[in-house]
Amino acid sequence: NEPPGPIVVTEIPGPQSRKLQSDLDAIQNASMVQFFCDYDVSRGNYLADVDGNVMLDLFTQISSLPLGYNHPAMTSVLKDPSNWSTFVNRPALGYFPPANWVNRLQSALVSVAPPGMKHVQTMACGSCSVEHGLKALFLKYARDRREGRLYTQEEIDSCMWNQPPGSPKLTVLSFHNGLHGRTMACLGLTHSKWQMKIDMPAPDWPIARFPALRYPLEDYVSENTAEEHSCLAEVEERIDAWNRKEMPVAAVVVEPIQAEGGDNHATAAFFQVLRDITKKRNIGLLIDEVQTGCGPTGLFWAHEHFRLSDTPDVVTFSKKMLTGGFYCKKSFKPIESNRIFNTWVGDPSKVLLLEAVVKVIREQGLVERTRVTGEYLLTGLRQMQDKYPGILTKARGLGTFCAIDFHNTESRDSLVFKLRQRGVHTGTCGSVTLRLRPSLIFQTRHVDLFLEHFQTVLETM
Amino acid sequence: NEPPGPIVVTEIPGPQSRKLQSDLDAIQNASMVQFFCDYDVSRGNYLADVDGNVMLDLFTQISSLPLGYNHPAMTSVLKDPSNWSTFVNRPALGYFPPANWVNRLQSALVSVAPPGMKHVQTMACGSCSVEHGLKALFLKYARDRREGRLYTQEEIDSCMWNQPPGSPKLTVLSFHNGLHGRTMACLGLTHSKWQMKIDMPAPDWPIARFPALRYPLEDYVSENTAEEHSCLAEVEERIDAWNRKEMPVAAVVVEPIQAEGGDNHATAAFFQVLRDITKKRNIGLLIDEVQTGCGPTGLFWAHEHFRLSDTPDVVTFSKKMLTGGFYCKKSFKPIESNRIFNTWVGDPSKVLLLEAVVKVIREQGLVERTRVTGEYLLTGLRQMQDKYPGILTKARGLGTFCAIDFHNTESRDSLVFKLRQRGVHTGTCGSVTLRLRPSLIFQTRHVDLFLEHFQTVLETM
Numbered sequence: 069n070e071p072p073g074p075i076v077v078t079e080i081p082g083p084q085s086r087k088l089q090s091d092l093d094a095i096q097n098a099s100m101v102q103f104f105c106d107y108d109v110s111r112g113n114y115l116a117d118v119d120g121n122v123m124l125d126l127f128t129q130i131s132s133l134p135l136g137y138n139h140p141a142m143t144s145v146l147k148d149p150s151n152w153s154t155f156v157n158r159p160a161l162g163y164f165p166p167a168n169w170v171n172r173l174q175s176a177l178v179s180v181a182p183p184g185m186k187h188v189q190t191m192a193c194g195s196c197s198v199e200h201g202l203k204a205l206f207l208k209y210a211r212d213r214r215e216g217r218l219y220t221q222e223e224i225d226s227c228m229w230n231q232p233p234g235s236p237k238l239t240v241l242s243f244h245n246g247l248h249g250r251t252m253a254c255l256g257l258t259h260s261k262w263q264m265k266i267d268m269p270a271p272d273w274p275i276a277r278f279p280a281l282r283y284p285l286e287d288y289v290s291e292n293t294a295e296e297h298s299c300l301a302e303v304e305e306r307i308d309a310w311n312r313k314e315m316p317v318a319a320v321v322v323e324p325i326q327a328e329g330g331d332n333h334a335t336a337a338f339f340q341v342l343r344d345i346t347k348k349r350n351i352g353l354l355i356d357e358v359q360t361g362c363g364p365t366g367l368f369w370a371h372e373h374f375r376l377s378d379t380p381d382v383v384t385f386s387k388k389m390l391t392g393g394f395y396c397k398k399s400f401k402p403i404e405s406n407r408i409f410n411t412w413v414g415d416p417s418k419v420l421l422l423e424a425v426v427k428v429i430r431e432q433g434l435v436e437r438t439r440v441t442g443e444y445l446l447t448g449l450r451q452m453q454d455k456y457p458g459i460l461t462k463a464r465g466l467g468t469f470c471a472i473d474f475h476n477t478e479s480r481d482s483l484v485f486k487l488r489q490r491g492v493h494t495g496t497c498g499s500v501t502l503r504l505r506p507s508l509i510f511q512t513r514h515v516d517l518f519l520e521h522f523q524t525v526l527e528t529m
Numbered sequence: 530n531e532p533p534g535p536i537v538v539t540e541i542p543g544p545q546s547r548k549l550q551s552d553l554d555a556i557q558n559a560s561m562v563q564f565f566c567d568y569d570v571s572r573g574n575y576l577a578d579v580d581g582n583v584m585l586d587l588f589t590q591i592s593s594l595p596l597g598y599n600h601p602a603m604t605s606v607l608k609d610p611s612n613w614s615t616f617v618n619r620p621a622l623g624y625f626p627p628a629n630w631v632n633r634l635q636s637a638l639v640s641v642a643p644p645g646m647k648h649v650q651t652m653a654c655g656s657c658s659v660e661h662g663l664k665a666l667f668l669k670y671a672r673d674r675r676e677g678r679l680y681t682q683e684e685i686d687s688c689m690w691n692q693p694p695g696s697p698k699l700t701v702l703s704f705h706n707g708l709h710g711r712t713m714a715c716l717g718l719t720h721s722k723w724q725m726k727i728d729m730p731a732p733d734w735p736i737a738r739f740p741a742l743r744y745p746l747e748d749y750v751s752e753n754t755a756e757e758h759s760c761l762a763e764v765e766e767r768i769d770a771w772n773r774k775e776m777p778v779a780a781v782v783v784e785p786i787q788a789e790g791g792d793n794h795a796t797a798a799f800f801q802v803l804r805d806i807t808k809k810r811n812i813g814l815l816i817d818e819v820q821t822g823c824g825p826t827g828l829f830w831a832h833e834h835f836r837l838s839d840t841p842d843v844v845t846f847s848k849k850m851l852t853g854g855f856y857c858k859k860s861f862k863p864i865e866s867n868r869i870f871n872t873w874v875g876d877p878s879k880v881l882l883l884e885a886v887v888k889v890i891r892e893q894g895l896v897e898r899t900r901v902t903g904e905y906l907l908t909g910l911r912q913m914q915d916k917y918p919g920i921l922t923k924a925r926g927l928g929t930f931c932a933i934d935f936h937n938t939e940s941r942d943s944l945v946f947k948l949r950q951r952g953v954h955t956g957t958c959g960s961v962t963l964r965l966r967p968s969l970i971f972q973t974r975h976v977d978l979f980l981e982h983f984q985t986v987l988e989t990m
């Protein structure tokens with residue numbers, strides 16, 4: 069019940085979208101709106117807008133749709149009256165969980181946990197997942213440092229005034245070009261676009277360079293190895309520097325692929341050494357899989373590609389997982405009460421939907437299929453790059469989590485605009501990158517359609 | 530279709546709840562769980578647990594249920610197939626809003642906006658509402674300070690490394706005993722329980738005392754006035770002190786009633802002066818109505834009780850509003866792009882449910898009815914206090930947002946425990962406070978039932 073291809077009847081955004089955007093702007097800043105959508109008629113890989121256009125969607129709500137639009141397995145959840153109470157009675161989950169909560173956590177979340185991780189805490193979005201994931205790391209760091217002694221009265225009293233020793237000067241190392249969310253701690257780890265950060269107070273936390281690999285990788289093996297060594301050396305230097313400032317680094321936070329920052333990849337070796345450095349220094353490692361998790365890279369979790377010597381300490385998720393949350397290793401499961409808590413700590417209705425999604429992913433082998441589709445897509449991108457070397461460079465990706473760079477921002481933006489006018493909806497990241505983020509039901513025939521339109525637009529450039 | 534009264538068949542938590550709690554604890558820290566619930570059979574003011582007990586609920590999921598359990602108006606939303614796509618296609622709302630989004634914002638949120646506020650930004654929980662509400666204040670503060678000049682290259686560059694001047698050392702003043710959430714900035718404003726804060730890094734932000742009024746208010750008018758003056762003087766002192774540290778106070782954050790901190794009330798005069806101080810100094814005032822908003826105090830917004838000389842700059846909400854978000858004054862509506870943003874910026878399915886809730890509240894006059902029910906409840910609490918002066922003190926409240934104190938923590942906790950064994954479910958806050966937080970469908974007959982059980986338990990103490 070998908071259409072056979074895009075349908076374009078107006079420019080995009082069309083007159084209805086522009087009218088609605090100006091109405092919305094009277095209520096809130098609507099400057100980021102791209103167009104208004106008709107979610108009732110959108111289907112599978114096709115997103116309909118309010119002007120009657122239907123677009124092949126390779127951006128999928130910033131990579132947050134696991135099964136495209138109106139997937140029957142998700143609609144079935146809504147059809148079933150026995151599920152309705154889960155949608156109308158949102159509980160304070162940390163105090164009063166529903167009867168089937170343990171089973172649902174098992175089948176929706178524990179069953180797809182990263183290797184070596186059996187513990188999971190639900191949250192409600194990517195930001196609170198990272199914020200509370202960090203708290204789990206701070207707790208463990210402080211617990212280790214305390215070596216079993218009780219809290220002192222001075223710690224208890226001083227934390228109520230935000231002062232040390234109760235509120236210790238712990239820090240988190242993050243990477244330049246990373247993005248981890250927009251709440252204060254998350255924004256302190258985010259360094260992709262200055263517009264997100266300017267005028268906001270930020271913690272004085274260390275930031276290291278993330279590798280900028282040269283492509284094609286096989287031609288730059290030694291340069292790239294040197295680049296990664298240099299970034300890892302910077303990690304160690306910064307940790308030492310902040311330790312000397314008596315602001316010890318309790319955690320390192322990293323995306324498996326820096327998405328918003330420009331789809332920056334590093335090699336498995338880089339992540340292996342990062343794991344080893346953090347482990348050696350007893351620093352927590354949080355791998356933020358908010359964008360990479362749930363299969364798009366061809367493995368359920370992107371960090372599985374890295375074959376780390378030891379599992380990460382915390383893995384955060386959201387977006388395609390529908391619910392936010394984090395997995396952690398047994399030793400990082402909070403043992404203290406009332407630390408990782410808020411009114412809702414997640415939403416059972418999202419986990420109910422995720423349960424249906426995980427079942428479809430497993431039954432239809434969507435992660436494996438995404439690996440195959442992704443290889444086909446990346447091959448196509450590489451062919452385009454060979455054909456248009458004056459326009460395209462650095463085709464890269466894992467699974468369908470693919471990207472390709474332009475030689476400048478203008479041509480990238482122009483291509484995305486022209487593609488959209490042909491009914492092909494893609495995203496951007498960094499300053500020169502085309503970001504492809506289709507859902508898990510994207511197939512080779514959709515790749516063909518995309519490449520056909522891509523080539524047509526490239527021909528005009 | 531509510532039962533006529535509580536039904537108790539086991540101790541609470543019963544064997545099923547205890548079994549499930551231990552199962553859950555294998556997956557995550559489950560130490561805060563009170564009991565597991567059967568949300569399918571819960572109705573109206575009555576919460577069912579998995580052991581077959583049915584409790585009269587005066588805590589309502591930490592005050593987050595506007596219309597009790599399984600209200601037919603909310604279930605109707607789920608029954609209607611034309612609504613299902615809103616639940617299964619969660620959009621990236623800031624980029625791709627749904628067709629009816631402007632109308633829905635109007636009818637669910639703008640229609641109940643605090644007086645003087647027409648702008649609203651949705652968010653997903655109380656914490657992101659406060660975090661992004663603060664960002665709106667920081668933006669405005671920095672914009673005023675910049676006096677129209679453009680961003681400097683130094684600002685743009687330095688913010689990417691979390692350093693001034695791009696990441697300015699702005700601060701937020703909050704009150705001792707306040708609670709505003711658990712993400713980093715929110716936790717920096719939270720000072721109710723040390724367990725929430727210890728071992729977590731916190732920003733060096735000023736904290737002032739919140740008035741500790743003596744009761745009955747009519748007997749302590751001059752003492753309470755002096756207490757409030759002293760707290761307000763502390764506000765000004767702290768602002769001056771942090772200004773001298775070159776960490777200027779850009780915002781003051783306050784709850785209309787400090788809920789988690791012990792249901793601490795201040796007078797309208799206190800809030801009026803606080804508004805005047807902040808206005809005079811060009812500091813933003815954020816009133817956090819996450820717990821007080823949506824009618825429980827007998828007005829839709831609690832700060833309406835204060836008749837401020839000017840509206841607050843930002844008002845945050847969540848809980849009973851089902852969606853998070855914040856209202857702001859016109860001059861605080863962000864004009865800069867990409868500042869108040871994240872993947873989801875809220876959830877249309879929650880706003881759809883809120884639309885149904887607001888309709889019921891309006892049609893049935895639930896806010897006005899809550900005022901009447903609340904007066905009846907408070908009268909009853911005062912009678913109990915007169916009858917048991919050795920146990921109870923400080924009966925207080927607005928609407929059904931009521932509380933009463935015990936002379937010590939043990940007797941408070943013992944009462945709550947015994948009430949629960951009789952099928953009456955209440956909450957606690959502060960160290961000695963019984964917190965009553967029924968939903969908006971709580972009526973005088975429920976008050977009678979509560980008071981009857983309350984008295985029976987008090988008799989045993």
Ligand code: FES
Pocket residue numbers: 192193194195196197251392653654655656657658712
């Ligand atoms: S911070 Fe995640 S939902 Fe509010």
